[in-house]
Amino acid sequence: MNERLAYIIMIVSAPIIWVLTIRITEAPSFLLPPPNMVADIMLSEHQDLLFHTRITLVTALSGYVVANIIAISLSVSFLYLPWLEALAVPWTVVIKNVPFVTIATIMIIILGDTPMPKIIIVVLVTFFPILANVTKGLKSADSVMLDRMQTLDSSQWEIFTKIRWPSALPYYIAAHEIAFTGSIIGAVVAEWLFAREGLGALIVRGMSQYRADRVWAVTILASALAVGAYLLVKAVEKYLFRWQVEDLT
Numbered sequence: 001m002n003e004r005l006a007y008i009i010m011i012v013s014a015p016i017i018w019v020l021t022i023r024i025t026e027a028p029s030f031l032l033p034p035p036n037m038v039a040d041i042m043l044s045e046h047q048d049l050l051f052h053t054r055i056t057l058v059t060a061l062s063g064y065v066v067a068n069i070i071a072i073s074l075s076v077s078f079l080y081l082p083w084l085e086a087l088a089v090p091w092t093v094v095i096k097n098v099p100f101v102t103i104a105t106i107m108i109i110i111l112g113d114t115p116m117p118k119i120i121i122v123v124l125v126t127f128f129p130i131l132a133n134v135t136k137g138l139k140s141a142d143s144v145m146l147d148r149m150q151t152l153d154s155s156q157w158e159i160f161t162k163i164r165w166p167s168a169l170p171y172y173i174a175a176h177e178i179a180f181t182g183s184i185i186g187a188v189v190a191e192w193l194f195a196r197e198g199l200g201a202l203i204v205r206g207m208s209q210y211r212a213d214r215v216w217a218v219t220i221l222a223s224a225l226a227v228g229a230y231l232l233v234k235a236v237e238k239y240l241f242r243w244q245v246e247d248l249t
Contacts, residue, residue, distance in 0.1 A: 003234075033213040041217040048202075049221060055198045057225070059115060060187035063122025064180065070123070071130035079138050079164070080156075096128050104193045118190040118198075125186030126179040133175035137168025173240065176233040184226040 015035045022032055029037060042049065078085035100121055107117035141164045149159045191200025199222050206214035 030210065030212055033216055037213045038216045038220065041213050042221070045214075045217075049217070052198050052202050052218075053221060053225070056184070056187045056191065056200070056222070059118045059190065059198065060122055060183040062115075063119040063186065064126055064183040066119065067123045067126040067179070067183075068130060071127050072134055074131055075134040075138055075168075076160075078135055085135075092128065092131065095124070100124065100189065101193065104190065108194055113194075113196075118187060118195060121190035121193075122183050122186040125189075126183045129175045129179045129182070130172070133171040134168055137171030138164050140171070141167040169240070173233065173237045176236075177230060180229045180233050181226045184222065184229055188222050 018035050021027075022034055025032070074084075074088065078088070103124065104117055104121060107120055111117055145163050146159065149163060154162075187198065188200040188203070191198035192203055193200070195201045199218050202218045203215055206212070206218065
């Protein structure tokens with residue numbers, strides 16, 4: 001079974017499982033609304049949903065770009081300044097394990113009701129997978145190739161661009177499978193905590209109004225964005241490493 005067929009089966013079977021669950025459990029519509037009710041909400045409120053989706057995407061992409069810049073810069077610095085890695089790792093571990101609710105509260109106090117706290121939450125969610133994978137990838141370069149490049153009196157830039165970064169690229173792409181999808185979820189969670197706009201804020205609004213149909217609609221939309229981000233990463237991976245497939249065939 002190829003990947004495309006598996007996704008088609010999932011899309012077709014999900015509504016069937018949904019309807020069967022409602023019939024078996026006899027859950028009322030205000031707790032578990034049927035698919036047609038959720039679809040009606042997505043159609044009738046599509047403009048509002050698109051507006052908040054755009055806000056969530058801007059937050060997610062902004063935080064993700066910042067996370068990539070910081071993580072790659074630190075990974076390269078760790079490669080040439082080992083003492084910096086020893087100094088920074090304890091800080092990254094501590095920051096990673098601080099609850100996001102606490103960080104969000106502190107950011108709100110410091111920065112106020114601005115987009116920055118949401119972007120910082122996205123950075124914290126996506127930063128560490130990129131940092132760990134790129135750092136490991138840069139260090140996984142073939143030692144024989146490195147020795148040959150040094151024997152040929154190659155510059156550090158040539159060694160980095162021709163040996164170390166190509167070795168790190170598969171690790172970097174793999175990090176995106178977690179981090180890029182995580183940026184969407186991180187943005188929604190940040191909006192759920194304190195924002196007035198975005199998909200997370202819509203979930204809070206739907207909960208306060210006891211509108212399960214709206215909550216489900218937003219949840220499906222957020223999940224679709226995360227799945228789309230994952231599929232985009234997989235498409236980029238197949239394009240960048242298409243030569244591997246060609247070699248196999």
